[in-house]
Amino acid sequence: MDDTAGEIRPEDDGQRRRVRADAQRNLDALLRAAMAVFATSGVDAPVREIAEKAGVGIGxxxxxxxxxSDLIIAVFRQEVDACADAAPALAAAHAPGEALSRWMRRYLDFIAAKRGLAAALHSGDPAYEILPSYFQKRLVPALQSLLDAAAAAGVVRAGFAATDLLRAVAVLAAPSQELGPEHGRRMVDLLLDGLRYGAGPSPGG
Amino acid sequence: MDDTAGEIRPEDDGQRRRVRADAQRNLDALLRAAMAVFATSGVDAPVREIAEKAGVGIGxxxxxxxxxSDLIIAVFRQEVDACADAAPALAAAHAPGEALSRWMRRYLDFIAAKRGLAAALHSGDPAYEILPSYFQKRLVPALQSLLDAAAAAGVVRAGFAATDLLRAVAVLAAPSQELGPEHGRRMVDLLLDGLRYGAGPSPGG
DNA sequence: ACATATACGGAACAATGTTCCGTTTTTCAA
DNA sequence: TTGAAAAACGGAACATTGTTCCGTATATGT
Structure with a gap:
């Protein structure tokens, strides 16, 4: 059993073994299960529940x-990615102004859904410290591109920082939990109107 | 509710036995210990740690x-009370405008310190549902009295709802965690300047 | 001083995050 | 195709922490 090296081992820096198919399958199942469970039971749901839903063992x-927390982070990143990736898709399918407001709505939904996660984020657990920077890294460019396009089209004024807009919406989404889902939407629309105000030659024509 | 006639048992509504001295002592010790532990280790600190610090058993x-959660709530209410009670004290010791800004600073400190608790508040646990109403019940009148006095003195404009101001500061305090403690202070000062703007005959004289 | 209500302390229980390891499955080369 | 090793699996076992229970200790009032 001592495998006395006949020839060195086939590892070196050449490509090692492929990722096992079952491992990949279980990883996907876990992410899907976690996303579903977090959505219904919140991020405090027991790990066992997720394992069961994914059809795998705890190990x-x-x-x-x-x-x-690694599982939570993975789900979070995946959803941030989905939100960021929606930007170019919307830009391709709609006029700049429409794309911008649709994306803001999409972002608002994301924030509202991640309510429970926000609590974990601010829990002080250092495991989550990387999330805000990832959040920024992905979403700021996504929004900025929409803002730039809208500004170039003359439907919103230029010079407004994407960062500030993201933060403002995130903060505004918090009270909307108690004040009904309409509240957040109205506040976001108001922000967008604010951007439109100083845009082109005149608001009315 | 009649609860049987007569006076069968010595309870009725007459005062029962005094609260035992040791019970009161332990209650006080627990509240003090909990406040200290929550401040250093956050609201997720183990109950055993608080019991030990208070010098009592878990039972x-x-x-x-x-x-x-009852312990957390008790500490929270106590600190809300302390903040609310600071209002009349400041009103007695300072001019209306100064009292207002000092209290806002005091309130900001309270919010900043209660960061971890805010996470618990929004955790969805129904045990904490009563806290926001208590928060409002105690703090809105406290701030409103300061606002009214300041408005009467002509140093701020009238008609601004205490509720909105409280909420705005609470929301503004959140980003100040990452942006440094100065940020929250500046934002609060800005809000107060906003109130002063439409106040008397003119800002400058 | 004594009887009793009250309170105390901590062992025991339950839920849940995490580790460990024997077993099973997949991959790869002969 | 076959066999051995690497990789992954599953779940028992462990650790931590909230909560319950109950025998023991103590304050209170007569």
Missing amino acids: TVYRHFPQR | TVYRHFPQR
């Missing part, structure tokens, strides 16, 4: 995500 | 606070 969960 | 903690 498998911890093989892929050494800590519970 | 005693649960006698006074049947659930962990």
Whole structure:
């Protein structure tokens, strides 16, 4: 059993073994299950519940995500990516002004859904410290491109920082939990109107 | 409700036995210990740690606070009370405008310190649902009295709702965690300047 | 001083995050 | 195709922490 090296081992820096198919399958199942469970039971849902829903053992969960927070982070990043990727898609399908407001609505939904996660984010757990920077890294460019396009088209004024807009919406979404879902939408629309105000030659024509 | 006639038992509505001295002592010790532990380790600190710091057994903690959240709530209410009670004290010691801005600073400190608690508040646990109303019930009148006095003195404009101001500061305090403690202070000062703007005959003289 | 209500302390229980390791499955080369 | 090793799996076992229970200790009032 001592495998006395006949020839060195086939690892070196050449490509190692492929990722096992079952491992990949379980990883996908876990992410899907976690997303569903977090959405219904919140981010405090037991790991066992996610494992069961994914049809895998607990050990498998911890093989892929050494800590519970790693699973949360993975889901979060995935949803941030989805939101960011929506920007170019909307830009391709709509006029600049329409694309901008649709994306803002999309972003608002994301923020509202991530309510429970926000609590974890601010829990002080250092595991989550990387999330805000990822959030910014992905979403700021996404929004900025929409803003620039809208400004170039003359439907909003230029010079407004995407960062500030993202933060403002995130903050505004918080009270909308208690004040009804309409509140957040109205506030976002108001912000957009504010941007439109100083835009082209005149608001009315 | 008639609860049987006569005076069978010595309870009725006459005062029952005095609260035992040790019970009161332990209650006080627990509140003090909890406040200290929450401040250093956050609201997720283990109950055992608080019990130890207070010098009592775990059973005693649960006698006074049947659930962990009850202890958190008790500490929260106590600190809300302290903040609310600061209003009349400041009003007595300072001119209306000065009292107002000092209290706002005091309130900002309270909000900033209660960061971890805010996460628990929005965790969805129904145990905490009563806190926002208590918060409003105590702090809105406290701030309103300061606002009214300042408006009467002509140093701020009238008609601004205390509720909105409280909410705005609470929301503004959140980003100040990352942007440094100065940020929150500046934002509050800005809000107050906003109030002063439409106040008397003119800002400058 | 004594009887009793009250409160205390901590062992025991339950839920949940995490680790460990024997077993199973996949991959790769002969 | 076959066999061995690498990789992954599953879940029992462990650690931590909220909560319950109950025998013991103590304050209160007569």
